[in-house]
Amino acid sequence: MNLHRLLKRENQRQLQLIETLYYSQRPRSSEELAEIIQCTIPIVLNDIRAINKQSDYYKVVRENSLYHFELKDNATLDVLISTMLTNSLSFKILEVLFYEESHSLIDLSKRLFCSLSTVQAAMNNLQEVLSEWKINVRRRPFRLTGNEIAIRHLYFLYFSEKKALREDTPFSSEFFHFGDEVVRSMIANNQLKTSLAQYNRLNLTFFISLVRISNEHHMTSRILRSTAINAPSQRSINNFNYFLRKEMDMFYSEDIMKESFWLLYSDLFLLGEEQTARVLETNPYTAYHYETHFIFAEKLSKMLVHPLTELQKEQLATILINQHLFHANTKEFISVLQDRKRECLNLLDTFHAHCVHQLRNLVIKFTEEYRLFKSPEFIDNYIYQIIATVPSCLTGLKQIDKTVNLLIVSSDSKMQESLMAELLRLSLRGNYAIHQINVKQLHSTSYRKVFEEYDIVISTSTFDVPNCKTPIIAVELCPSVHSINRIQKMIDQIILEDTQFTVRLIEKGLE
Numbered sequence: 001m002n003l004h005r006l007l008k009r010e011n012q013r014q015l016q017l018i019e020t021l022y023y024s025q026r027p028r029s030s031e032e033l034a035e036i037i038q039c040t041i042p043i044v045l046n047d048i049r050a051i052n053k054q055s056d057y058y059k060v061v062r063e064n065s066l067y068h069f070e071l072k073d074n075a076t077l078d079v080l081i082s083t084m085l086t087n088s089l090s091f092k093i094l095e096v097l098f099y100e101e102s103h104s105l106i107d108l109s110k111r112l113f114c115s116l117s118t119v120q121a122a123m124n125n126l127q128e129v130l131s132e133w134k135i136n137v138r139r140r141p142f143r144l145t146g147n148e149i150a151i152r153h154l155y156f157l158y159f160s161e162k163k164a165l166r167e168d169t170p171f172s173s174e175f176f177h178f179g180d181e182v183v184r185s186m187i188a189n190n191q192l193k194t195s196l197a198q199y200n201r202l203n204l205t206f207f208i209s210l211v212r213i214s215n216e217h218h219m220t221s222r223i224l225r226s227t228a229i230n231a232p233s234q235r236s237i238n239n240f241n242y243f244l245r246k247e248m249d250m251f252y253s254e255d256i257m258k259e260s261f262w263l264l265y266s267d268l269f270l271l272g273e274e275q276t277a278r279v280l281e282t283n284p285y286t287a288y289h290y291e292t293h294f295i296f297a298e299k300l301s302k303m304l305v306h307p308l309t310e311l312q313k314e315q316l317a318t319i320l321i322n323q324h325l326f327h328a329n330t331k332e333f334i335s336v337l338q339d340r341k342r343e344c345l346n347l348l349d350t351f352h353a354h355c356v357h358q359l360r361n362l363v364i365k366f367t368e369e370y371r372l373f374k375s376p377e378f379i380d381n382y383i384y385q386i387i388a389t390v391p392s393c394l395t396g397l398k399q400i401d402k403t404v405n406l407l408i409v410s411s412d413s414k415m416q417e418s419l420m421a422e423l424l425r426l427s428l429r430g431n432y433a434i435h436q437i438n439v440k441q442l443h444s445t446s447y448r449k450v451f452e453e454y455d456i457v458i459s460t461s462t463f464d465v466p467n468c469k470t471p472i473i474a475v476e477l478c479p480s481v482h483s484i485n486r487i488q489k490m491i492d493q494i495i496l497e498d499t500q501f502t503v504r505l506i507e508k509g510l511e
Contacts, residue, residue: 002335002377005129006090006122013037014047015337018060018069018080023343025485027066054083078163081338085162089114090122093142098155098208099170100141100215108142130154132332148212148219150334152262155208156201157336175247178240179207182252185232186261192271202263209260214248224258224265228278231257268325270318289325293317296366300386303358304396316389323385324372333377341384342377348387352394353492354430359383359393404432404491407454409463420460420477427484430491455494458487 004012016037021028034041048060048067057075060067071077085091092112102108109119127137133154135146144151166176183203187194194202231237231254241252250256263269267286270276280287297313297320308316327333349356363382367374387393406424410417421434435454447465451457457472465472471490475483 002337002339003091003129004337006094006126007084007088007337010047010050011084011088013039013043014051015080015084017044017047018051018058018077019343021060021067021069022071022077023346024068025481027063027068029066033067055079078161078338081161082163084337085158089118090126091158091162093119093122093126094158097137097142097144098211100143103139103141133334143215143217145217148217149262149268151217152205152208152212153334154336156205157334159204159208160200161336161338171247172243175243176207178236178243179210181236182206182232182240185236186264189230189232190264190272191274193273194271198269198271202261202269205263206260209262210244210248210250210256213256213259214250219259219262219266221255224262226265226267226279227282228267228275229261229264269322273314276314276318286321286325290317290321292370293320293324296320296362299366300359300362300390300393303362304390304393306392306396308390312390316386319385319389320382323381327373327378333373333375333381335377339377341381344384345380348394352429353489354495355387355394355397356383357496358397359386402431404430404456404494405454406432406434406487406491407451407457408434408436409457409459409461410436417460420475420479423479424458424484424487427479428488428491430488430495432491456487456490 004015007015017033020033020036028036030041030044033044037044048062052059056072057079058069058071061070071079089112093108096102096108096111102111105116105119105123108123109116112119123137123142130137130144133147133150135144135151135154137143138145166173180203183199183206186192187199187202237252237257244250244252258265264271264275267279267283270279270286276290280290294313294317297308297316300316301308301313345356360379360383363379363386364374366372366382367379372378408417408421408424410420417436421436424434437450447463448468451465451468451470451472454470457463457470459472459474460477462474463472473483473487473490475487479487
């Protein structure tokens with residue numbers, strides 16, 4: 001589940017329109033866009049005009065009555081997401097709830113420069129959506145309560161996607177500077193190995209946690225018992241304490257320190273070999289889930305032509321643990337607007353459908369066996385993390401499928417026929433074999449009889465073979481991208497159907 005519903009209807013349309021054009025392999029007509037987004041053509045055109053006024057980083061361009069999306073070289077779709085979050089009333093309310101400075105709807109409407117009824121409607125919508133994650137909106141002051149882990153993670157995602165600037169917060173640059181020192185000291189004292197993304201997550205979660213703590217929202221002490229973590233240096237704590245007391249009226253005690261680094265003290269965020277080893281020795285709950293995920297990594301390894309090393313299995317188990325334990329109390333995957341994993345999988349489905357299908361089956365069986373989450377978002381996230389951690393699996397899975405036999409029927413010279421075969425070899429993926437036959441060789445026999453000996457027939461001229469079970473695709477001597485995509489999809493579909501049949505046989509012990 002995500003927070004798309006918090007956007008106005010026109011913003012939801014605009015987001016869908018931009019994502020459609022951004023990921024489309026070709027420009028689209030206004031009629032196509034209207035059909036995809038399920039609205040009228042005038043509305044599509046109005047949305048395009050609105051999009052082109054939002055930012056200098058991106059625009060929808062019309063050429064020859066077709067539309068495509070253009071981004072500046074140094075920009076991605078995150079600019080669009082940031083703009084929408086910044087301009088959305090519902091997300092402005094979500095941010096106001098974070099600081100807990102409004103005690104009435106009247107105060108909130110004045111702060112956001114809108115009517116009382118508009119704020120009330122947006123607040124009700126926000127409450128309805130957040131309830132899916134066991135999060136509630138409370139009054140006097142307006143604030144979020146409920147699953148504290150989910151709330152802090154939600155704000156981490158929100159501020160990350162909004163690209164919030166520290167200058168826009170009520171805190172000084174010195175507060176952030178010395179807070180950063182505490183985070184870096186924590187990383188150094190525990191010899192944590194963090195990527196830039198992991199560091200940013202730890203850093204932003206640190207400051208979000210301090211705001212939540214200052215407003216009396218605490219986590220239960222029973223989940224902050226990790227003995228695998230060493231505290232930051234006393235020097236960094238002393239330097240930060242002055243600004244913490246001045247700007248938040250708090251003293252950085254041991255309890256607050258553990259809450260500010262709750263990701264580490266709850267053993268929910270494993271970073272580095274030494275920390276992981278200590279956690280597995282001291283936390284039976286994490287150790288159990290690590291073992292189950294390591295077994296999962298071993299199953300994946302057996303599916304690969306080149307098995308994973310022990311270190312790779314450990315890395316994959318650790319990454320999946322970081323994804324899994326985080327949602328243990330929500331059972332619903334938490335996201336805001338941006339979902340790069342879904343779009344990445346859609347793209348991989350186009351080029352590596354066979355691999356994605358096998359991984360999906362593996363993940364689904366894993367979730368069923370260990371009674372983990374079964375939501376589509378959760379499963380997609382696991383597949384994405386596997387591919388990101390072991391990218392070689394895209395082309396390194398063992399071939400348990402049969403060879404797809406392609407027959408090229410050419411009316412051209414032998415030289416041109418060989419050229420087309422070579423172009424197909426360079427363009428197509430999967431377990432397939434190319435066979436060639438000239439039209440002259442078909443005169444003495446039935447087209448249908450010959451064609452049905454193969455899985456796909458590719459011809460350079462028009463063939464009409466009634467009742468032929470084998471699909472026939474006519475292409476130019478130099479196949480277009482559209483033709484290549486059609487052939488590729490047919491190959492993937494044949495492999496997919498054959499793999500499903502083979503897997504069922506194996507599972508029933510018939511093979």
